[in-house]
Amino acid sequence: MTASYGLTLGMFLIASGRLGDLYGPKLLWLLGTGLMAIFNLGTGFCQSRIPFDLCRALAGIGAALAVPNAVAILGRTYPPGSTRSLIFAIFGALAPVGFMVGGAVAALLAQTTSVIWIWFFTAILAAVILVLGIFVLPPDANLAPASARRSFDYVGTLLLIVALGLFNFTWNQGPVVAWSAPYVWSLLLVSMLAFVALYFWEKRLGTHALIPTEVLSRTSLLVYLCLWLGWMSFGVFLFYTTLFIRNVRGVDTALGLTAQLIPVTPTGVICALAVPTLLTRFPGHQIFFVSMVAFLVGDVMGAVAPVHGYWSVTFPSLILVILGPDLSYSTGQLIVSNSVDRQFQGTAGGIVSMITNYSLSIGLGMAGTVEAYVVPNGPVLKGYRTAFYFGSGLAALAVVVVGLFVRMPKMTQYRE
Template sequence: MTVESVPEEEGIPTSKPAHRPPEPQHEEIELELDLTPDAAPHTQASQSESQKRNLPPNRRPISQRSFFMQTIFVATVASPQVLCEAQVGMLLVSLEDIGLQVGTHDERELSWFPAAYGLAIGVFLITSGRLGDLYGSRLLWLSGFVISVISNIGSGFCSEKISFNICRALAGVGVAASLPNAIAILGQSYSSPRSRAVVFSVVGALAPVGFVLGALIGGFWAFEVDSRWIWWFTSIVCFALLACGWFLIPPPTSDPALPRQKFDIIGAVLLMLFLGLFNFAWNQGPIVGWSQPYVYALLILSILAGVGFYFWERRAGEDALIPVEVLHKNSLLVYVCLWLGWMSFGIWSLYTVQFLRNIRGVENTLLLAALNAPALPAGVIAALAAPYAIRHFAGHTIFFFSMISFGLGNLLGALTPVNLTYWAVTFPSFLLVAAGPDLSYTTGQLIVTNSVDVAYHGIAGGIITTVMYYSQSIGLGMAATVERYTAGDDQLKGYRAAFWFGTGLAGLAAVVVASFIRMPKQAAHRE
């Protein structure tokens, strides 16, 4: 079955109902209309413009601020993207040092550190996105940074693995509260499709920046000082960003056209039980073994919670945690491909670092971070190229290429000889795999935010980001299971099996894209 999308007049390819109520008019959209060259002069509009220019700086529409202030605004609002990936980089390059801090050397227990972080992000993203839609994206953005400050301070004081996992999970909650609402704030601040394409490509480019920056920060503190300072330094940065966001992000304006809906508490609890228990079972199974009754019992309970969530949401109507407006049929297949592709990417990220450290013997965390550095320029180029690619290539072609990139990274990891130079295979793998996450992320965000009403931007951003980060955590658990039951006493054999598993996931995603997804390229237009 082929899913066709109809191009929007001034947007990216999307599918939508034949009739849709007009979007509510916001300050920034009205201002843009008033400033167009052929707009007729209106006294009321001129007065409105004058009043807006006399507002305090943090309450003015973004389009009335200077280029410098807009740059600072976008960098601050989008900083959760950097923070999210930076904490992944910090964990991966300094896993062994953190293990010494909390008293464990077991690789399967060490894999819980990034998994707990990704689990919390995935579980709370949708909930925080919906809360942002109902109670204000600014409030949730600021709340997320408060949690990030506290959780990172706590991470530095942890001396055993359970408390550290709890603090990393809380850090994930902080990122989950801020990230989808950052997307919502940017989507509401820039109304035109082209402006959104540029802004979201910048957000996508910040992901590799965050990962490499986090790897360098983690490597520096772990090698030169103490691994605890990784988290204390991060808490200081989070506090500074919290202060910037307080002054730069405009407070919300009341809009009577958007009625206040109820928060779906029961739906949120069922969804968190489903995602949390499902993830816990897959990540705990490789550690204690799937023969333990409580592991598969929790897996069964998670599936039951998922079924209960589905039927409850059907009854919830307009108060549903995940409104039907954000679940277009063509988008569902995109979500499936993102799920498979980002599972593959999570596997490649962890096992590439483990291969370099445990097989090739790279003990210096600063050197390990430097070996990950090629992801930065390759990822930035891929993300900034996304708006151009969307205008010149069919959407399904971009998605297909991103899934192939995921697969190639894992394929090269599975085939890399131990004693071969880094530059021959490992270095090219960083360049190839970088296109996967950045092209898929930027394109996915554009598809979703341009196909739903502005009132659902927070939940829409939460869904797509949930798919990406939660799937990485699940992928690590599944890959660890593959490693456990194939490695035996051969660590390299287990690593290669995990890489082959990641290759298969990306290959399946590519088949789904090639067989079912059809999205025409964005129609050319002038603003």
């Protein structure tokens, strides 16, 4: 039930970024924000599971349309340089703020009124932002010619949706019904075949592909890989830290959980805003290395946290681990945005956003599988620690990749 939003969000991010490149990022952003307003409102009126899942899935499509095109609007409006760096840093800083403010508002509404007001509040907020965007955002300009719009890669889009959807479903369904179920590994095989078919199809189309080769340079691919590994480990840390605080330490109220996770917000904001300055003083791969080490340290600290040790272990782990997502996301967006032409800003932003959102869910599915098979019907605490160690392994692999293969120049060496 809770996965439908994240699933459609991850599946449609790249396609919506490409559509924004062709038809205009503002148009796609307005459409996406409108869908979020409509289907969050619809979620509040749902009385059964199927309509709820459908509304959450459609709201996820709305978010998928809005996120990469917001990045594209920024990339098109501000040329490479210090101003763009600052704008992307502010954009990245809004993530931890939104995480904590949104969580606090949701917890407050759930405990003081009714849970349905979470969706009503979100719908109202989206509607207000939509109206402001109509008047504030710059109009779309320099759009692709009509011939390019007619050649949108529908086949590639379908293959990508099938591949991502089935891959996500199988990794999250496997721990629930056991991997011995024939349909689980069969669908996983189908998803892998869809990925292979997508590769050859995109290679055949060239510049008209859903994922053009211009956004798949060696530097970009290494950035994507590191983001994938790091954010999978972060999803494991965040999910299992919440479970640990709730089920092991007994903090079972929404406001109590939100309060214990507060440390991620100020640290995250500081990190995101520091990225422009850091990029002018240090090579990008050094910042990336620090972010991957932060992912690793966070999961290791989660694995060894004592049952009664919030201030000694959990509190510092929350401060340290947030260096990972906020340094890596802002740095990754800047590096990829600066390495592609203006016409591919939406596609590049879609890929980075897809990786950071989609990998969270995949990491949880993999961690759940490890937990289910290593500690079958075992103590809850031991299962949580096993998942943390798995997340540590993902982050450690990212550290190795960055240390050995990733090399990025200082921002001053990018084209102006």
